[in-house]
Amino acid sequence: MSDAEPIVRVVGVHKYFTRGAERVDVLQDLTVDVADGEFLALMGPSGSGKTTLLNLIAGLDTPSAGEVWVGSELISQMSETGLARWRTRSVGFIFQFYHLLPVLSAYENIELPLLLLPLSAADRKKQVMTALELVGLTDRMSHRPGQLSGGQQQRVGIARAIVTDPTLIVADEPTGDLDAKSADEILKLLDELQRGLQKTIIMVTHDPHAAERAQRTLHLEKGNLVEQTARKLERA
Template sequence: MPPEQPLVQVRNLYKSFSRGSETIDVLQDLNLDVGHAEFLALMGPSGSGKTTLLNLIAGLDQPTSGTIIVGDQVISEMSESELARWRTRHVGFVFQFYYLLPVLTAYENVELPLLLLPLSRQQRRKQVETALDLVGLSNRMHHRPGQLSGGQQQRVGIARAIVTDPELIVADEPTGDLDTRSAHEILTLLETLRAQLGKTIIMVTHDPKAAARAQRVLHLEKGQLVLDTAASPLLTAEA
């Protein structure tokens, strides 16, 4: 695809949920482009639709109407089974509470997404070790989550997100459960993944300092985009 074409294109997006006889409009006629290797932060009050938008772009949910294109795939037209296959190869997920399996080592947690792909054990080992090396945890690969700090657990989560080499990483409050130092390290790692590996990152956050580390900040209010600003260099330096 032409390099000038955005990686993510959202057009006339609506998302509604039913609660009894009531219809709740979460996203309304939303349009958005996200470029290749862009680090985008989504902000807004609780209930504004941030996580709903993130889930739609990541193929975890389907819109009520509208179009979502990621790469050259119109994911808004995919079935649930097609979305599941697409997510495995094209999207990496980073969560606030890590969602690591406590009985598995860091290596085994990172390996999990690869078990869905037709890879040999040797191929899986190479990709897992590469991912753990990228996040600086090669010396912790045989430790279980309970033996790791919060920041280290989130690094395992990021290694799991990138182990399939997806072009898109979606992060939902990735620093929300971390202390200031660990949060700074995780944001620096996300910046490195964008700058050195060309990953496109969409991050939901309530923290203005975390958002300032992104290249662009979008604000949602009642399901609509209300502000589009570039991240402040001053805030980035102080984050």
């Protein structure tokens, strides 16, 4: 556990779905804190609830019971509209399959979340260019996703996640669709973001190699926290 103040606090969260008459409990009385600037990995087998937990923290879903705090905001109580607004300002998303809009260029994809913020065109351009530089794709900014490799697409995805300077970056299997080399580059990039920009990153992964990059790994099984492994902040 980091010493820093927790930025995310999941308190006694319960989540279930109903499938027909049957009730399926996905998360049971879960409590997790994530420190500001921490790089957290969530691991566990399919159906363990790790993605559900991520969705709750990212404000994509609301818990059946319990509270989710991000910073000073109780997001588990927000309306759908409120959540949408909050996400725009506070969360950056990175997906396994990148989910870039195929008809838009790399630049335009990255610009998308900024269009929701009250920014001038010049400010937007500045921010997009900064994000592009960070992920090292300035030379590919006018390419469409179809013209980019998987690794490059994911870097566009990351740039899009950080362009609004969010409090939190959530990544769902960010390397799941990539070959080992590209995956390594992406993980390195995430590492740099966390260390250089002090971003809080929460990442769901299957890949133990990917989890190694994180400072702390939570293992979930059937909706319960079963294990925590923490590594030293300093790495070789």
